[in-house]
Amino acid sequence: MPPRPTYPSTPATRLTDPRPTPTPPPGISPRKVLLLGLDGLRPDHVPRAPHLQDLAREGMFAVSPLYCSPAGVTGSGSGWATVLSGVWPDRNNVRDGNLVSRRSARFPDLLTRLKQHDPRHSTAALTCWTAFHQEEWYGGPILSGALDLRIGYDCDTDDPDAADAELTELAAEILSAHSPDLLFVHFGSLDLAGHAGGASLPRYAHSLAAVDRAVGRLLDTVRARPTYDDEDWLILVTNDHGHQDIGEVHNGPSPAERGWCLIAHGTGITPGSSRPDVRTVDVAPTALHHLGVPLDPAWGLDGRPVQLPLPTDPFDTLLPALSPAYDPLLIPLGTCGGTTSTPPPGWSTDPESGWRFTTDPHWTAQARARGRETFVRARGVFAVADAALRHGQGDGAHGAPFDATLHSAPYDTTQLISLTVEFMAHYRQHADGHATVTATFDDGPEQPLLRFGPSHDTANHGTETVARPFRLHVDVPAGAREMRLHWRLTTTGSGWFAVDGVHVTSGRLPALTLTTDTAMPEPGTDILVTAHGNVPPGTTWHLFSDLDWKSVPLGPGRWRVEVPSDAPRTPSWLTAEARWPGGGTYAETVVAVPHPDLNAAKQWTATGESGNADGGGRTWPSEILAGTTPGTEGDAVLCGGQAIRLTGTGSALTLLAGSAFYPGGGPGAVLLADGTRHPFDLYIPAWDTDAPDSPHPVAASSPDGTLHLYRLTVPLPPKAQVTGLLLPDCSDRPATYAPSPYVFDVRLEAP
Numbered sequence: 001m002p003p004r005p006t007y008p009s010t011p012a013t014r015l016t017d018p019r020p021t022p023t024p025p026p027g028i029s030p031r032k033v034l035l036l037g038l039d040g041l042r043p044d045h046v047p048r049a050p051h052l053q054d055l056a057r058e059g060m061f062a063v064s065p066l067y068c069s070p071a072g073v074t075g076s077g078s079g080w081a082t083v084l085s086g087v088w089p090d091r092n093n094v095r096d097g098n099l100v101s102r103r104s105a106r107f108p109d110l111l112t113r114l115k116q117h118d119p120r121h122s123t124a125a126l127t128c129w130t131a132f133h134q135e136e137w138y139g140g141p142i143l144s145g146a147l148d149l150r151i152g153y154d155c156d157t158d159d160p161d162a163a164d165a166e167l168t169e170l171a172a173e174i175l176s177a178h179s180p181d182l183l184f185v186h187f188g189s190l191d192l193a194g195h196a197g198g199a200s201l202p203r204y205a206h207s208l209a210a211v212d213r214a215v216g217r218l219l220d221t222v223r224a225r226p227t228y229d230d231e232d233w234l235i236l237v238t239n240d241h242g243h244q245d246i247g248e249v250h251n252g253p254s255p256a257e258r259g260w261c262l263i264a265h266g267t268g269i270t271p272g273s274s275r276p277d278v279r280t281v282d283v284a285p286t287a288l289h290h291l292g293v294p295l296d297p298a299w300g301l302d303g304r305p306v307q308l309p310l311p312t313d314p315f316d317t318l319l320p321a322l323s324p325a326y327d328p329l330l331i332p333l334g335t336c337g338g339t340t341s342t343p344p345p346g347w348s349t350d351p352e353s354g355w356r357f358t359t360d361p362h363w364t365a366q367a368r369a370r371g372r373e374t375f376v377r378a379r380g381v382f383a384v385a386d387a388a389l390r391h392g393q394g395d396g397a398h399g400a401p402f403d404a405t406l407h408s409a410p411y412d413t414t415q416l417i418s419l420t421v422e423f424m425a426h427y428r429q430h431a432d433g434h435a436t437v438t439a440t441f442d443d444g445p446e447q448p449l450l451r452f453g454p455s456h457d458t459a460n461h462g463t464e465t466v467a468r469p470f471r472l473h474v475d476v477p478a479g480a481r482e483m484r485l486h487w488r489l490t491t492t493g494s495g496w497f498a499v500d501g502v503h504v505t506s507g508r509l510p511a512l513t514l515t516t517d518t519a520m521p522e523p524g525t526d527i528l529v530t531a532h533g534n535v536p537p538g539t540t541w542h543l544f545s546d547l548d549w550k551s552v553p554l555g556p557g558r559w560r561v562e563v564p565s566d567a568p569r570t571p572s573w574l575t576a577e578a579r580w581p582g583g584g585t586y587a588e589t590v591v592a593v594p595h596p597d598l599n600a601a602k603q604w605t606a607t608g609e610s611g612n613a614d615g616g617g618r619t620w621p622s623e624i625l626a627g628t629t630p631g632t633e634g635d636a637v638l639c640g641g642q643a644i645r646l647t648g649t650g651s652a653l654t655l656l657a658g659s660a661f662y663p664g665g666g667p668g669a670v671l672l673a674d675g676t677r678h679p680f681d682l683y684i685p686a687w688d689t690d691a692p693d694s695p696h697p698v699a700a701s702s703p704d705g706t707l708h709l710y711r712l713t714v715p716l717p718p719k720a721q722v723t724g725l726l727l728p729d730c731s732d733r734p735a736t737y738a739p740s741p742y743v744f745d746v747r748l749e750a751p
Contacts, residue, residue, distance in 0.1 A: 002116035002117075003116070004105055004548060005104065005105065005108050005112050005116070005144035005145065005146045006144060006145045006146075007104060007135075007140070007141050007144050007145060008141075008145045009133065009134045009135045009136070009140075009141060010133040010134065010141070010150050010151075010152060011134075012130055012133070012134065012152050012153060012154040013151060013152065013153050013166075014153075014154075014158060015153070015158045015159065015162055015163060015166065019166065019169070019170070020151050020170065022124065022126075022149055022151065022170050022173060022174050022178070023149070023178070024122050024123070024124040024148045024149040024174060024178050024180045025122045025148055026122060026178070026179050027121065027122040027179045027180050027181035028118070028120045028121060028122070028181065029121070029181050029291060029292065030230060030231045030232055031181070031231075031232045031234075031290055031291050031292060032179075032180075032181060032182075032183075032231055032232065032233045032234070033181070033182045033183070033233075033234045033236065033287045033290055033291060034175075034183050034185070034218065034222060034233065034234070034235050034236070035182070035183070035184045035185070035236045035238070035283070035287060036185050036187070036215060036218070036235075036236065036237045036238075037080065037083070037127075037184065037185065037186040037187065037238060037239070037240070038187050038190055038211060038215075038237060038238070038239050039076060039128075039129065039186065039187060039188045039190060039191035039239065039240055040190045040191030040192075040193070040194045040195075040239065040240070040241065040242065040243050040250070041190055041208075041239035041242070041261070042199050042242045042243060042256065042259055043063045043239075043242065043259045043260065043261035044259065045199065045204075045208055046061070046261065046263075048205070048208065049208055049209070049211075049212035049215075050212060050216075051212045051213070051215045051216035051219065052212055052215060052237065052263065055215075055219065055235065055237065055263050055265050056263045057271075057272060058265055058271055058272070059235070059263060059264050059265030059266070059269045059271060059273075060262070060263070060264045060265070060269045060270060060273045060274070060275060060278075060306065061261065061262075061263055061273075061274055062261060062262045062263075062264070062274065062275040062276075062277075062278035062306070063259070063260070063261045063274075064260055064261075064276065064277075064278060064279055064280075064360070064379075065255065065258040065259070065260065065360045065361055065364070065373065065376075066079070066241060066257075066258040066259070066260045066280060066376070067088070067089065067258075067373060067374055067376040068252065068253035068257075068258060068369070068373040068374070069095075069253070070095075070374065070466070071088070071089055071090060071095070071373075071374040071376060071466060071467070072088075072089030072090075072094070072095040072096070073095065073096045073097075073251040073252075074241040074242070074250050074251050074252060074253075074257040074258055075096055075097055075240075075241060075250060075251045076097065076129060076131070076191070076240050076241065077094050077096055077097035077098065077099055077131060077138060078094050078095055078096055078097075079239075079240025079241045079280070080129075080131075080132070080142055080186075080240050081094035081099070081102060081142060082094070082280050082281060083238060083240060083280055083281075083283045083284070084109035084110055084111075084142060084143075084184075084283075084284060085107040085108070085109060085110070085281075085284060086107070086110065086281050086282075086283070086284030086285050086301040086302060086303040087107050087281060087300065087301060087302045087303075088281060088302050088376060088377070088467075090466075091103070091107065091300070091302065092104075092107045096251070097131070097138055098138065098139055099131060099138050099139040099140045099142065100139035101139075102139075102142075103546055103573060104142075104144065105544075105546050105548070106300075106544060106546050106573060106575060107299075107300075108144060108146075109142060109143050109144065109284075110182075110283075110284035110287055110288060111123040111125060111143060111144075111146075111147050111182055111184060112143070112144040112146045112147065113284070113288060113293070113299075114181065114182055114288065114291060114293060115146040115147070115148075116146070117288075117293045121181045121182070121291070122148055122178075122179065122180040122181050122182075123146075123147045123148050123149070123180060123181065123182050123183075123184075124147065124148060124149035124150075124174060124178075124180045124182075124183050124184070125143050125147055125149065125150050125151070125152075125183075125184040125185075125186070126151050126152075126167045126170050126171055126174075126183075126184070126185045126186065127143075127150075127151075127152045127153070127167075127184070127185075127186040127188075128152070128153045128154070128155040128160065128163050128164060128167055128186055128187060128188030128189070129152075129154070129155060129156070129186065129188050130152060130154050130156070132150075132152055132186065133150050133151075133152035134152070143184075148180070149174075149180075151167075151170060153166060153167060153188075155188030155189060155191075155192055156188075156192070160188055160189035160192040160193075160207075161189045161207065161210060163188065163189070164187045164188065164189040164210065164211065164214060165210075165214070167185060167186075167187065167214075168185075168214040168217060168218065171183065171185045171218055171221075172217060172218060172221045175218060175221040175222055175225065176221055176224075176225070179227070181291060182287065182291065185218070187211050187214065189207045189210065189211065190204070190207045190208055190211050191243075192207075193206070193207035193208075194242075194243030194244075194250065195243075195248050195249070196248070197246065197247075197248060198243060198244050198245050198246040198247050198248070199242070199243040199244065199245055199256065200245040200246060201246075204243070215237065219235065222235070232266070232267055232290075233266055234264070234265070234266035234267065234269075234286075234287065234290040235263075235264070235265040235266060236262065236263070236264055236283060236286065236287060237262070237263040238260070238261065238262045238263070238280070238283055239259075239260060239261060240260075241257055241258075241259075241260070242256050242257050242258065242259030242260070243256060243257065244256050244257060252369075253364075253368055253369040253373050254368070255361065255364075255365070258373065260280050262278055262280075262282070262283060262306070264286065264306055266290065267290065267307070268290070268305075268306075268307030269306070269307065275306065276316075276319060276359065276379075276380045276381075277310065277313075277316065277379035277380040278306055278379075279302075279303065279376065279379060280303075281301070281302040281303030282303040282304055282305070282306055283303070284301070284303060285301055285303045285304055285305045286303075286305045286306045286307065288305075289305035289307055289308070290305075290307065296579075296584060297583060297584040297585055297586075298577035298578065298579055298584040298585065298586045299586075300575075300586050300588075302377070311501075311503075312503075313379070313380065313381075313500070313501060313502070314344040314346075314347065314409070314502065315344060315357055315380070315381040315382055315383055315500060315502075316379075316380040316381050317344050317345075318340055318342070318343075318344060318357050318381050319380060319381050321340050321342060322338035322339060322340050322357070322358070322359070322362075322381070323338040323339055323340060338358070338359065338362050339356050339357065339358040339359075339362050339363075340356070340357050340358075341353055341355070341356055341357070342357070343355070343357065343383075343406070344357075344409070345409070346408075346409025346410065347406070347407060347408055347409050348406075348407045349404065349405065349406055349407070350404065350405045350407065351404065354385055354402075354403070354404025354405070354406075354489075355383050355384065355385045355404055355405075355406045356383070356384055356385075356386070357381050357382070357383050357384075358381065358382065358384060359380065359381055359382075360373075360375065360378060363384060363386070363498075366386075366389050367388065367389065370388070371428060371464065371466075372426075372496070374426070374466045374467055375424075375426040375466075375467050375498055375500075376467055377424045377426075377467040377468075377469065377500070377501075378424060378426070378467070378498065378500040378501070379500065379501065381500075382424075382498055382499060382500035382501075383406055383487070383498065383499045383500070384426075384496055384497070384498040384499070385402075385404040385406070385487075385489040385496060385497045385498075386496040386498075387402035387430070387433070387489065387491050387493065387494055387495050387496060388428070388430070388494040388495060388496060389496075400492070401490075401491075401492050402489065402490065402491050402492070403488070403489075403490045404488070404489055405486055405487065405488040405489075406486065406487040406488075406499065407484055407485075407486050408484050408485040408486070408502065409484070410482040410483065410484055411482060411483045411484070411485075411504050412481070412482055413441065413476045413480045413481060413482055413483050414481055414482075416476045416506050416507075417475070417476055417507075418473060418474060418475050418476055418506075418507060418508045419473075419474045419476060419483065419504055419505065419506060419507070420471060420472070420473055420474070420504070420505045420506075420507065420508055420509040421439075421449070421470075421471070421472045421473075421474055421485060421502075421503075421504050422469065422470065422471050422472075422501070422502070422503045422504075422505070422509075423469075423470055423499055423500065423501055423502045423503070424467060424468070424469050424470075424499065424500045424501045425465060425467075425468055425470055425497070425498065425499055426465065426466065426467050426468075426496070426497075426498040427452045427460055427464065427465040427495075427496070427497050427498075428464050428494070428495045428496045428497075429452070429453070429454060429460055429462065429463055429464055429495060430491060430493045430494040430495035431454070431491065431492065431493035431494070431495075432454065432491060432492055432493065433452075433453070433454070433489070433490065433491030433493060433494075433495040434451070434452065434453040434454075434489075434490050434491070435451070435452040435453070435487070435488060435489045435490075435497045436448065436450065436451050436452070436486075436487075436488045437449045437450035437451075437470075437472070437485065437486070437487055437488075438485070438486045438488070439474055439483055439484070439485055439486070440483065440484050440486065441476070441477050441480040441481075441482070441483050442480055442481055442482060444477075446486065447474075449472050449474065449485075450470065450472060452465065452497070455675065457675070461671070461724055461726075462671070462724075462726060463726055463727075469501075471509065471511050473508045473509075473511070483504075485502070485504075487499050508534055510533060510534055510535045510536065510578070510583070510585050511533050511534065511585065512531050512532065512533035512535070512576060512578060512585055512586065512587035513531070513532045513533060513587050514529065514530070514531050514532075514574060514575075514576050514587040514588060514589040515529070515530050515532065515589065516528065516529050516530075516574070516589060516591055518591070520591065521563045521591060522563070523563055523564065523565045523566065523567045524563065524564070524565035525563050526560050526561065526562055526563065527560070527561040527563060527591060528554075528558070528559075528560060528561075529543060529551070529558070529559045529560075529561055529574060529576070530557060530558050531557035531558070531576040531578065531587055532557075533557075533578075533585075533587070535557075535578050535580065535585070536580050536583075537580075538580050538581060539556070539578050539579065539580045540578070540579050540580070541553070541556060541557055541576065541577070541578055542576075542577045542579075543559045543561070543574060543575070543576055543577075544574070544575040544576075544577060545561065545572050545573070545574055545575075546572050546573040546574075546575075547567070547568070547572035549561050549562060549563060549564065549567070549572060550562045557576065557578070561574065572590070572591055573588055573589070573590050574588065574589055574590070574591060575587070575588045576588075649719050649720065649721055649722070649748070650716060650719075650720060650722060650748030650749050651715070651716055651717075651718055651719070651720065651749055652713050652714060652715050652716050652748075652749040653670050653713070653714045653716060653722060653725065653747070653748055653749070654711060654712070654713045654714075654747045654748075654749060655682075655711075655712055655725070655747070656699055656709045656710070656711055657682060657684050657696075657709065657710055657712065658684065658708060658709045658710065665681070665682045665683035665684055665728050666681070666682065666683075666728030667679055667680070667681055667682075667728060668680050668681075668682055668725070668726050668727050668728045669725075669726045670714050670716060670722060670724075670725055670726075671722070671723050671724035671725065671726060672716070672717075672720055672721060672722060672723060673721035673722070673723050674721070677726070678714055678715075678716055680712060680714045681695075682696070682712055682728050683695060683696075684696075684710055685708075694710050696710040696711060696712045697710065697711055698710060698711075699711035713749070722748060
């Protein structure tokens, strides 16, 4: 395993300081990457920037929408963490501007990954936002100390245009006199211009012109290198989010704020190409692939290199057949897509209009800020049965029964014993809604594979499943010639079922789960960790802890983990990595140390300092919830209809909740093993409330009194077997920022 990266802070360079002298070590490869990050760039403004437009015309220009709450806000923290790590916010644990709980050890930035692959690689980063190189305010830095050179300016406190100009000079000097393998240059002035009133105002246009000139200068500098003809340069230009036409903030669900793009120019990139399937998580693997770094499956990256051939996806074959849809932001770029009810060859729907084949911009435009935007793992065209829209009847057309099934083309099963079925699903639970995935062989009876519904023993645990991948193993009956798959949604209310990336492979592909003998160990104790799954002979194992807890191997796929006596009260993800010749996989789970006052049921008190609105700099008794069981990704920090899986026995469940920019709440429930639910109502005021008005007592407050945590205790039957916690939906709350409230801690009171 490579050494665990450290994240020391580097002081910001002020415009009044002497200009730094950049001296990165020489690179070791003729392959080079120049990654340009244009903070706050609107993709539809690229045609107004001549150098960017020329680069896009000569290379690839890909435009796709970002996520939005609750998957993550359209902000810089989640945006750059996703771009640089190659995994989505629910995996790197950066959903907004708060970087305190990010999983940087498990998912480091791509420059750090390059150094881990070979420390001789030369890396440099020039940035104009303090979160890249400092801990203060945001809980960073995003970039580790493994980099050979980190120089950071602060566009928030210095003149952003002048700071970007200084960065351009430094970058040009590096490209002229040095030879780094990977140079990342981040421009911040465009984002500050967007914050000054919106992307439709003259300041934004002025800033875009200045940044475009800087891009042109750096491209000219690369081409003027004496060694350019002997080098292989990949130029990548990307952004973290967009901006509204008029407004001073982003982070919301509008198409303007969700606008993301990637311009790629170099070896393996088709000139003049446009790709509807490229996503923000593809930037990191694209850069690493060009530099010759093998992408280890055990890394768990969500992205894929854009240089590789397009994966076979039956739905993407429908892209030319989509009926165009109007969107003033995306139509100029030809990326809006549209919709059709005609399935791919060999596929069918019942009834014909029950399932549609569409794209993210078109589907989400039908009813914005209702959760459709969180299907970020879909690429290009996907299939959806949307009972809420009823395909033309508008969001909320409820009452009439909805029953629609999508049937796959037949898969040849001759002489096969088993199959592996993989796909992405985005399911929205509503009232009595159900969804199923089944298989039939030779037109025989349906065999159930997966079930979604309102009960906690379903795949969605009674609530929404947000863009989750599934891998199902299917045994083939003796003599069966072909198999068909079926996705069905039934409801008398709202809800939807979206599917993408269907892939069927012969045999049982390796898959792992990870279990622990306790989800909430006491400090100074040990945990027994076991990996379960079908892995091939010759597998080598490694257990990785985000918090660097010591692990002792007990045998293949088994470990004893020592919990330090001073372990912090924040969850630690445990990741089992399995590698074998030609492949690998991983499994994750979460454990956390209980708060010392839990069993005594004492009052909790704040232990940290006050922070800004993004939550930077504050430390509570626990940063996020604990007690999740294997299979989750720790994605239930925010309310938004998520379900937290818990294991344990208790007489009451207590949670701590605090809000961000907006008040919020709603009904929730504690789920018990006997199938019953114990409901509760949670309401939390806004973070800046002078006189907190909540039905729940204040459990903790920041020193300045602006931030509060509230305690809610739900009584349970004696020795109740708890299996989960259903959080309030909060979908009717403003979506400019992550839904409020946040759930910071969940505890079972001892029986």
